[in-house]
Amino acid sequence: MKKVFLPFAIIFLLLFLSLFLFSKPKEEETKEEKKEKIEKKQENTMKKYSFYKSENESRYLAYKQKNKTLSEEDIIVRVNIGLDQPYYTNTxxxxxxxxxxxxxxxYYYLREDFLPDNLEELSEEYSKGGIYLVKEARDAFVNLVIDAKKENLTIRAISAYRGYTYQENLYHNYVLQDGIELADTYSARPGFSDHQTGLAVDIDNAVVNYNNFDTTKEFTWMMEHMEDYGFILRYPKGKENITGYRYESWHYRYVGCDIAKKIKASGLTFDEYYMKYIDS
Ligand SMILES: [Zn+2]
Incomplete structure (x- = not known):
């Protein structure tokens, strides 16, 4: 045993010594090298997210420089939405x-000629009249209204699908009334309206003005049950800088039960949820 072991021990010792003797002394890292190393490491840590897009790399780094308190996840999601650029750029x-x-x-628009498939009218039992939603959303909304009614609550649709031209006139009038800057905080430019999808619905309780919907019992019920019917609050309070719109307690968007429940549980806006889990 000893005879076999000894030569190996000598070879090992020699190897070890040579490594020690011939290794170069460590050079002092320059400030520039250190900076580069840190930046590269940080850049790499962002790459681990499934929603990281290599084509957005320089935008992530620039946005990070300007928003040092944001998490890496938020940096990526917000840049993916387009929020590092002014509204209505890179559309x-x-x-x-x-x-x-x-x-x-x-940042995401519908063409002037886009008309959703399967638009169906909501009867006056569930709306103000002349209101259209995509069938899947309409059926879900009807069930919602019926179930709310069982608890003596009145929910009705006051606006849903709006075509490009309708939105063009609406936005134009708001601009004349309030100027572009203010109008942009509450009205979508034509082609950029959630209402053109045929999946969005504005509601009231037929008594209180829709602007004050969040003071009603119907609003409280919506906050507790909307996701069971596939709806989300599209423009929540405190998320104005992400959605680009002021808080709207009356505007709901159909996304299907599965995603509506996940959005509610996560506290994310649809824009953020989309970039993290739907966008590929
Ligand atoms: Zn609306």
């Missing part, structure tokens, strides 16, 4: 048309 056509997942905001 692109909304993908996933005619699904409950269509994202329309100040």
């Amino acid at each position: 692109q056509e909304a993908p996933l048309l005619n699904t409950p997942y269509t994202l329309v905001n100040k």
